[in-house]
Amino acid sequence: MDSTVEIGLRVNGERATRRIEARMNLVDFLREELGLTGSHVGCEHGVCGACTVRVDGRIVRGCLMLAAQADGADVWTIEGLSDTGEIRDLQEAFVERNALQCGYCTPGMLLTLAELRERNPAASRQEIREFISGNYCRCTGYEAIVDAFEMARQRQGGPS
Amino acid sequence: MKPAPFAYVRPASLEDAIAALDEHGEDSRILAGGQSLMATLNMRLSAPEILVDIGRVPDLAGIEETDAGLRIGAMTRHAEVEASDLVASRAPLIASAMPHIAHPAVRNCGTFGGSIALADPAAELPACAVALGARMTIAGKGGTRTVDADAFFRGLYETALEPGEVLTAVEVPGIGAGWKSGFMELARRHGDYAMIGLAAHVEVQDGRFGQGRLVFFGVGERPVCAVRSAALLDGESWSDALGDRIADALKEELDPSEDLNADAPMRRHLAGVLARRVLAPLAA
Structure with missing residues (x-):
């Protein structure tokens, strides 16, 4: 049986077409085929959230989706969201509040927080915590990350 | 890879x-x-x-009202069920379970039918399906058939699905007048698999319980319906003494498994804690 598959998708606004092994997951495809190494590979079984990317407008685990499943999809990674400036305020707040140390979780954390402010812009600290509960950070203890989300929101004129 | x-x-x-x-x-x-x-x-x-x-098979995803109640397509993503007004009004038990399923990124991808068909003993939806008396619609080479939730979940990751069959939808019957439901689970961290959880669906008239189902998950190989403990509710209004009797009965009735998160005596204790927390507000 043929274990390869042809896929075409849009990544950060650009068209990409490849023949790949069917077993290749989306985050490996982004990193190894397209050289987009901003999405990180952590646990590779859906626990840590380091591989979080946006597919058709919603965040997913890049390690729990086959690249083949993303055939035809619109995929955005930390590289794309940085280029468009969509999350610049969040990124600046992360730097100011020391919301990262080693930075391994940061791309996934930012993608997750970008979805949170779409879905629940007025989220309480508890709700922020719950929303990022699928993204592990072993450096910050999360407080600074929650602070950074609130700081960015406050600067946009939202609740503190 | x-x-x-x-x-x-x-x-x-x-x-x-x-x-x-x-x-x-x-x-x-x-x-x-x-x-x-x-x-x-x-x-x-x-x-x-x-x-x-089966991600692009047409008509497998979606939520619709039917004569019998609610039909949830197997490929409906958890996030869609969570956000559905229909589910919130017609199957509030399921709505209250959804936020407990893993994390947002997983709920964006994971499917209602996938969780049912996998039959993980610590999963929320199989317990809800049993509590509500849901019916599974299954398609195979020979046509389609339906199986009641009670008969569908057979054991550890084991269901009535035969090789070659596809779960296509879950039918949730309409909620009878006076029936109320409650859901709660205990996990060490939000989104983790539960140490123990309870999906309760009970009849309450004028502050008194009637028939009902207390379905626990994370305590056995499949959702466990605590029939003898639930029978103690019949005709009673809520009191601390009733809570104590149910907690004692659950300790007798449940035979939970053990793992690193909780041993069996702890799970027996937590079953009573959950029963009190879920049932007390239902009778109020």
Whole structure:
């Protein structure tokens, strides 16, 4: 049986077409085929959230989706969201509040927080915590990350 | 790439999916949302020769009202069920369970039917299905059939699904007048698998309980219906003394498994804690 598959998708606004092994997951495809190494590979079984990317407008685990499943999809990674400036305020707040140390979780954390402010812009600290509960950070203890989300929101004129 | 190599097909119709499963038999696996399957593939706990991706089979996703109640398509993503006004009004038990299922990124991909078909003993939806008396619609080479939730969940990751069959929808019956439901689970961290959880669906008239189902998960190989403990509710209004009797009865009735998160005596204790927290507000 043929274990390869042809896929075409849009990544950060650009068209990409490849023949790949069917077993290749989306985050490996982004990193190894397209050289987009901003999405990180952590646990590779859906626990840590380091591989979080946006597919058709919603965040997913890049390690729990086959690249083949993303055939035809619109995929955005930390590289794309940085280029468009969509999350610049969040990124600046992360730097100011020391919301990262080693930075391994940061791309996934930012993608997750970008979805949170779409879905629940007025989220309480508890709700922020719950929303990022699928993204592990072993450096910050999360407080600074929650602070950074609130700081960015406050600067946009939202609740503190 | 961590999984063993496999082939991949993405059938465009249910008939094609069933034909592919029939052709490859035990060597094939259905790929729905993939949120459990992909992890087991990555760890090589599972090594199918071919994945049959039903993600683009038409009509498998969606929520609709029917004469009998609510029909939730198997490929409906958890996030859609969570956000559904229909589910909130027609099946509040399911609505209250949804936020407990893993994390947002997983709920965006994972499917309602996938969780039911996998039958993880610590999962929320199988317990809800049993508590509500849901019926599973199953398609196979010979046509379609329906199976009651009670008969569907047979054991550890074991269901009434035969090789080559696809779970296509879950039918949730309409809620009877006076029936109320409550859901709660205890996990060490939000989104983790529960140490123990309770899906309760009970009749309450003028502050008195009637018939009801207390379905626990994370305590056995499949959702566990605590029939004898639930019978103590009949005709009673809520009191601390009733809570104590139910907690004692649950300790007798449940025979929970043990793991690193909780041993059996702790789970027996927590069953009573959950019963009190879930049932007391229902009678108020």
